[in-house]
Amino acid sequence: MTEVDLEPVIGLEIHVQLRTATKMFCGCALGFGEPPNTRTCPVCLGLPGALPVANAEAIHYGLMIGMALESTLASVSTFHRKNYFYPDLPKGYQISQFDLPLCSGGRLGEVNIHRVHLEEDAAKLNHAGASGRIEGADSSIVDFNRGGTPLAEIVTEPELRSAEQAGEWLRLLRTTLRTLGVSDVNMEEGSLRCDANISLRPVGSEQLGTKTELKNMNSFRFIERGIRAEVERQRALIEAGESVTQETLHFDPKSESITSLRSKEEAHDYRYFPEPDLPPIVITEAMLERAKAALPELPQAREQRYIEHLSLSPESARLFAWRAELAEYFDSVCASAESLKPQIAANWVTELQGRLGDQEAEDSKVSPAALSQLASLVEASTITQGSAKQILDELVANGGEPSEIVAAQGLEAVGGADELAPIVAAALEANPELTARLREGDMKPIGVIIGEVMKETRGRADGKEVTALVREQLGLS
16 A cells, blocks of 8 residues: 555544633632642642532533534533542543533534533643653652642544644644633643544545554644654554554653553443432523623634635635734734735734744744834835845844934935936946847846946845836837
8 A cells, every 4th residue: 555545534622721720620729830739638648538629610611612613502511420440540530521522523724523521630740760750760659739720621533634734723723812811722731632533545435444543642743743753653653564563652752752651441441320419510691692792803813804804815814813923913013004905014023923933022132013014114115125124123133213223224214216327227238238138128138227326226126116217228019
């Protein structure tokens, strides 16, 4: 079987820590970076006789997520005990949802949602040895601060076909969740974590292959690299005539290696049964109205607004709508100069972002007002496009005001027939063969003449004006 005969099938399971004041089933305050085991109580530690109470705000946030994802919201939803034994799970089970989740179905972008359910987070294991996070031999200690943190788990249908598509969709999801205000979705702190279920199958087949699961990836690049590595690992196994084992895997971004954690569990392995200490959640009309009233403008609606009201290209509209920080920066650039056309502002924001790599525009040294001023100087023909890009490089490196850089470096555009005409004439005279071809109507050499003029003016001449002067001096129509 050749490489092109196989296609990846990818489904995602995203765990989102909800931005509530307290944990899912107790009154312990949430916190990141607090001293270990200082945010605990008998309930989240699972001590005998302690009874859980569901967090109403977490349920509210779950309903908001379901509405944003166009899910079907349950009229009655229940919690179950998901039984498994692991050092970070003090009760020996996790309170989660099984057959009656809060939200079913839905869609975001081009991907269908399978379900959204609520649960509590596990505690956190800190490992000694290679990680260096704690002293001592190869061993682990448990910090129970995170245990019981409210989670919304969003499960997609297995419809993604590449690592890049998965990364792009996750960026849209993160922007949606951040816009909703239900989570800070800080991947570095673990507020947004992603598991990927990956399998390969022959192109055109409807039957799914044996899947593996990559666990707890917490950056977009990490996720894309991990999926890419697992796809290639499975492809190599299948092409060698070997079978893929269903298991849970870990991807090490430093070594690019994939290691097995455990065999992949099925639902029956967890021995789900209804949580006897929590009554069913009955979703009232008042709860639905509150969630609906709290919904802001979501990324897909923003994308449509950018196209319909600002006349942005579909590409620009999607870029800004799917990246909340970049959209806010773009809006600020537009607000800094009302006369600036939105698409021109969009082009310069894109130009800037292309220079920043992983850094966000809002975190750069280029303020929205400075970028707006730069774009306005180009539109007013005060500077050329070439000079503007040179100035943008200076702004990225050192910040500042474009007008001050223009004045300090003498970058004002050379314009007007009186100033440009003699320079154009000298360029034509210095290239008699090219000038003869131009007189005969062959305009291919015009680029060389423009280049000569640009060199003489240090890139401060307008190419269109130079072309017009060449035609005028050679008597071309």
